[in-house]
Amino acid sequence: MDTENPTICVIGSGYVGLTVGAVMADFGYTVVSVDSDEAKTAHLQRGTLPIFEPGLDELIQKNAAQGRLAFTTDIQGAIRRADIIFIAVGTPSTPEGRVDTGAVEAVARSIGQYVNGPKLVVIKSTVPTGTTERVTRAIAEELARRREGGGHATTEDNAPSAVPADCDVEVASCPEFLRESTALQDFLHPSRVVVGVNSPRAAEVIRRLYAKVNAPFFVTTPINAELIKYTSNAxxxxxxxxxxxxxxxxxxxxxxxxxxxxxxxxxxxxxxxxxxxxxxxxxxxxxxxxxxxxxxxxxxxxxxxxxxxxxxxxxxxxxxxxxxxxxxxxxxxxxxxxxxxxxxxxxxxxxxxxxxxxxxxxxxxxxxxxxxxxxxxxxxxxxxxxxxxxxxxxxxxxxxxxxxxxxxxxxxxxxxxxxxxxxxxxxxxxxxxxxxxxxxxxxxxxxxxxxxxxx
Ligand SMILES: NC(=O)c1ccc[n+]([C@@H]2O[C@H](COP(=O)([O-])OP(=O)(O)OC[C@H]3O[C@@H](n4cnc5c(N)ncnc54)[C@H](O)[C@@H]3O)[C@@H](O)[C@H]2O)c1
The missing domain is CATH 3.40.50.720 (NAD(P)-binding Rossmann-like Domain)
Structure with a gap:
């Protein structure tokens, strides 16, 4: 994994994902923004922003024009190219009010199916406590299936791909506190950056990504980080x-x-x-x-x-x-x-x-x-x-x-x-x-x- 100049994949091109992607591209990283919504992605590829968020349009256009930011629905290609994968998909309410983490789980499975080397996965979506651990497990299960030759089609030619020996995937929680309408300002000048990690190395990689963000950097466990987000909003x-x-x-x-x-x-x-x-x-x-x-x-x-x-x-x-x-x-x-x-x-x-x-x-x-x-x-x-x-x-x-x-x-x-x-x-x-x-x-x-x- 290149931690000096990592390639970034952001999964979910919504208010949060687009902001993360545009700012990271503006920091100089190569970013691919992935979304399963084909119409939305087609808009973004044509250079039109499907949401209204002040300043975001200009930042996306600038970085897309300079070749640092691209949009795709090809999750497989984006995962394989990336060193760092942000998960920024929606976590909407179920009809009764629980959290639907289906999209996060689907992304976790995709990562397990397509991963081809060491990666850091950073969960930006707001997720219930224990999700970082569940995502880690889901990725490990998919990898184990591949290792056992479970027939998961994971390469472009639909052949099950071999799992490289150094397929070390760590998952971290980095909840997002931006507000719509001031998303860019909030992302660049947050009151704090909270990271929940299982290793100092993961914290260091995220700290480097956020080097240009002038805010207290609060390192804790994943479960604490997940709960900090819910407690703050409540x-x-x-x-x-x-x-x-x-x-x-x-x-x-x-x-x-x-x-x-x-x-x-x-x-x-x-x-x-x-x-x-x-x-x-x-x-x-x-x-x-x-x-x-x-x-x-x-x-x-x-x-x-x-x-x-x-x-x-x-x-x-x-x-x-x-x-x-x-x-x-x-x-x-x-x-x-x-x-x-x-x-x-x-x-x-x-x-x-x-x-x-x-x-x-x-x-x-x-x-x-x-x-x-x-x-x-x-x-x-x-x-x-x-x-x-x-x-x-x-x-x-x-x-x-x-x-x-x-x-x-x-x-x-x-x-x-x-x-x-x-x-x-x-x-x-x-x-x-x-x-x-x-x-x-x-x-x-x-x-x-x-x-x-x-x-
Ligand atoms: N909007 C905010 O102000 C805000 C602030 C902080 C945190 N959050 C959290 O961040 C997360 C994203 O919020 P948002 O407002 O950006 O959501 P959004 O609905 O604007 O965007 C989510 C995107 O994820 C895509 N998606 C869903 N499933 C997918 C999959 N399996 N693969 C690829 N893409 C998929 C959707 O098509 C959509 O474009 C949520 O968990 C939310 O609670 C939001």
Whole structure:
């Protein structure tokens, strides 16, 4: 294995895999990004990015043009050429909320089938505790099968390949903490790099890869590293659910949750981050990872009421939107409701577990008609709710609306001419689900205005 100038293979060309691949290529390494999705890979090969992530497009184009970054569906070729293999495939929720590690397991088996020399496998995907060990075992089992001549077709000509004597594959955990919308910045300037390894050598190889990343390098065991990721996400989600619970209390006593949060955040033991009350958290990580931790505990016979409450409060918060609108309007049946913002947060097109999914589902269940606008996420949303009407801009969305609800704090919405919005609406009921407008100013404009945790 060349550890001085390794060739890298990143399996999974999603938000995480593309960021890892593009940055590693920009560091000067040769990177092959592999995905099983042929349409996605064809897009990437043509030079178009199938997701929206600020700055990523340019970085990919630059490194692809300079020959350091390529895209393929050929996992076999990519594994054989690589010294270091990152696993960055999805680990979605199963319908009941457990983690589906099927893709990680499939990749592990592929590595065992095609590996042709010493490699370091680095798991970037968020995976349940014990997965690094299971991946190590799965690779070893495939290798053993090959050694026994089990007939696994592992070369281009479909002949079972011999296993080289030095086929030493070590697996490490290196959970990723980047956030969509600031993925590149987060990857280059993380608060820490966590690596879970079984040998100092693996830690050293990863340390070298991350040499240009200026952050504390925390070396621990794989199982600790896996749990650090879940604990971090649950802790951040907990802060959001907690401030949302306080917001509900504020509404009953006439307090202002933003002022309360500001005062609380001055305590450096608590800090200001993730204390914005709103319509609940979404995205591809917090909801699924919190549910996964809860299930993992239950499977171990351990009750974790705090972890359970994170999800329960969040679900209540999301469902509370339509409840609040009903309170303002009386009935929603037949009302044209403008939904501003569909992505789970600004500057991403991701709608996975977004509050908008719950809100639009509930609006349709109440026989409201939904007219929606989002700067990036409408393409994805249309696939889930084709009965929604989508508009070219936010003003068109609010035209003749009987109510508007803002679910994502895109800058474009902060910059709206609210007097014009007021004039366009048939009935000026405005529910600001992200507290971006000033209540007094909105009321002065003639809105019947409501927000979260503020009266
Ligand atoms: N998105 C985030 O903000 C974020 C942050 C930190 C960690 N994570 C974790 O990183 C992992 C990836 O997340 P993501 O958001 O990039 O997911 P994603 O859905 O954007 O991308 C995953 C990619 O893996 C591909 N894939 C699935 N099975 C495959 C297989 N067998 N072989 C090759 N490719 C396969 C899919 O086609 C998809 O393109 C998840 O475990 C997630 O929890 C995500």
């Amino acid at each position: 802790m951040l989600a907990l802060k959001i659910s907690f401030i949302n619970e306080i917001a509900s209390f504020c509404e009953l006593v006439g307090a202002d949750v933003q002022e309360v949060a500001r005062g609380v955040a001055l305590d450096h033991r608590i800090g200001p981050s993730y204390l914005l009350a709103g319509v609940g958290f979404g995205g591809s990580c917090f909801p699924k990872d919190t549910r996964a931790l809860d299930w993992a505990a239950q499977d171990l016979g351990l009750e974790m009421p705090i972890v359970q409450a994170i999800t329960e409060v969040n679900e209540r918060q999301k469902r509370g939107v339509v409840h609040k609108l009903r309170g303002l309007l009386g009935t929603l049946a037949g009302t044209r409701v403008a939904v501003l913002g569909l992505s789970y947060k600004p500057n991403t097109d991701d709608i996975r577990d977004a509050p908008s999914l719950t809100v639009v589902r509930d609006l349709l269940a109440e026989s409201a008609s939904v007219v929606a606008y989002d700067p990036q996420a409408m393409r994805h949303f249309r696939q889930v709710f084709p009965q929604t009407t989508f508009t070219a801009d936010p003003y068109e969305a609010v035209e003749e609306a009987g109510a508007a609800v803002l679910l994502t704090e895109w800058q474009e919405f902060r910059d709206l001419d609210m007097a014009r919005v007021r004039r366009l609406m048939r009935r000026p009921v405005f529910l600001d689900g992200r507290n971006i407008f000033d209540p007094a100013a909105m009321r002065a404009l003639g809105f019947q205005y409501a927000s979260i945790g503020r009266v």
